[in-house]
Amino acid sequence: MSILDKAKYEDWKITHNFENCKLDRKEYGEFLSSYLVGEKNGFVLNLNGSWGAGKTEFLKRMYTHLLQEKHPVIYIDAWESDFSKEPLTVITSELLTQIELFNNGIGSQENTKRLKQFLGKAIKATAVGVAGYASKKYLEDSTIGSNAMMKLFDESPTDFMTQLSSEYSQQIEAISKIRECLSQLAEVLKSNYGAEIPVVVLVDELDRCRPTYAIEMLEVIKHFFKTDNFVFLVATDTEQLSHSINAVYGNNFDSKQYLKKFFDRKATLPLPDIEAYLNATGISYSQYNRLQLFPTIFNGTTDQSINKIVSVLSTAYDLHIRDIDQLMNKFQSCLRAAMNTLEKTGNAQYINIPALLIGLIEHDKSQDVYEKRTRYYSPEPELSKPNYAISDDFLSIDFIKQSMNNITYSKHISKDRWGESETNYLLPKSAAFRTEMQSSTTQEYQNFLGQSMSNMQFDSRSGCKYWNWDDMKKVIELAGTLE
Incomplete structure (x- = not known):
């Protein structure tokens, strides 16, 4: 059984491939795919396309093409998870679920178990920080969120600060271990199934999400998953995403420059015939x-x-x-x-x-x-x-x-x-x-x-x-x- 048959969206090989692309984007899709898999170390490419330009259709066809080239591919619809409060949970859940489908458990149980443990630590530590940040930003009182987390952990103020410091240290360690485990899981795919690496993660519909959620997802991708053997393609209407960022940080904020810290390169989807x-x-x-x-x-x-x-x-x-x-x-x-x-x-x-x-x-x-x-x-x-x-x-x-x-x-x-x-x-x-x-x-x-x-x-x-x-x-x- 090939990588193509183990994918979460393996049915796209029939419905979405470059051979049946009505926009005739096969040549560009193959070019962009070869460019992307030539990168490494958590490389993040922004695929820019205006509303209605066909980004989703293009990404689905890239998904099929990359599978045919034996690259494990993870597809994440960011807007479907917009109801979630934690992008880290969403991305890690999709990564684990879809990688496990590829691996079928063979030779990867230990790495997967370790990864889940480290992700749990990272998410818990993130929750502490996010609670204070969110209440400071939206309620003008950072202690509200902190007090809520203190009750959650049932600690005194002194113990809570100790706990916070400890959680922060664990998060730093967890991020490092997450990267290590993901890289090892990719190697398992290569050795067990002859898969080509890097693993490619396609993130779609980010510009349709709540501004704060979109920003947090980009932060998660950049800081948690900048790892060997993984590369990311994030499809957005970049102009719209810039407006979303301005909605959070103000109209005088240079959102376009801000985005550059998340993306290593930007490609623009060509206009179709x-x-x-x-x-x-x-x-x-x-x-x-x-x-x-x-x-x-x-x-x-x-x-x-x-x-x-x-x-x-x-x-x-x-x-x-x-x-x-x-x-x-x-x-x-x-x-x-x-x-x-x-x-x-x-x-x-x-x-x-x-x-x-x-x-x-x-x-x-x-x-x-x-x-x-x-x-x-x-x-x-x-x-x-x-x-x-x-x-x-x-x-x-x-x-x-x-x-x-x-x-x-x-x-x-x-x-x-x-x-x-x-x-x-x-x-x-x-x-x-x-x-x-x-x-x-x-x-x-x-x-x-x-x-x-x-x-x-x-x-x-x-x-x-x-x-x-x-x-x-x-x-x-x-x-x-x-x-």
Whole structure:
């Protein structure tokens, strides 16, 4: 039986591996794994990734990959244990439980027993110190915690101080012994099962924890487990973690510099290829083929066009994987509503794909712009990357502004047959596109403009419903109730 078959999360070898990674992170995962196992002595690597970047999925795949490379791996979900008051207990419990699974008791009982004894001493000594610290910080009276611990140990004040000194000495000794035992347990894995060392500990979801708990866990990792044959990878939204630290120490505290004392190095999870991710998810829009969805650009099918459009918008608006998953869910709910309208009215439904997607994004990310937008007014979009080049003369800002203009009516004053002035509100006419069509050098931009023009002619035509902003706004706000 191999290391892979003894792991706590051995089922991840099927569900989470780099071969089925929709974000195509195999190359980076293998690179980071080889870098990490080349380190030693309690090396701590911070894997930085923003909210929704796919850190958990990546760590689970690293877990499987490292097992396949014969490295024992420990996975700890810090947020699951956030209810605990003592990170030391959580980490040691997971280390012991998961290492014992690998060892299966063979040749390690004595080391495990010794480790548990030393951990007990360390935890007991930590409890004394923590009680005073916590009551000082939160109750402004450190004696409250100390008095509580005195009752726990049933000692007089003099005896308590002696006990505290003794416990502190035992803790220092226990830390040293803990490191020694862990290192020996890793050697047992190597000799009994041919495992590769170091043992890799993956810590996930730390930035979701209570600020004090997150800090204490980092302290525990750095001080208790800086040992031979073990390395750590701690995945965080490091910016969010910095804010958590400031919540404890104050806004003037240099939290980013403070974090450097816990991490030996920092790696940043690369942004994924969104179009490849969407293609890999295999979402099919064939069930909506009775809807008139446009434009189909980049010489692609409806499915391919939607994925490309979402990829462009994700770059322009700086969307993350979790944002995109939610966006696609809401987008499909809007298409289902359109199908329902088609069934009830029998009118063909003409829907500008990018305009609907942009509206959904603004409703979630740019409320100020969304609230200003009307069927007669298209405000300037707020973009992270307005000049992202779709092609040579086709920028994301042009794509977004033109898409929204195509569902916005402008005021036109003309003369009726009797010479009287009349006011009409109309969508852009083909003349508005003529100059751009003539000056455009790329087929992508010309196709986009051409399809936009050809579909706008169905506005107000009998038996047809061309979706303007008011139509989209209704379903966008209904979809906004979904999370």
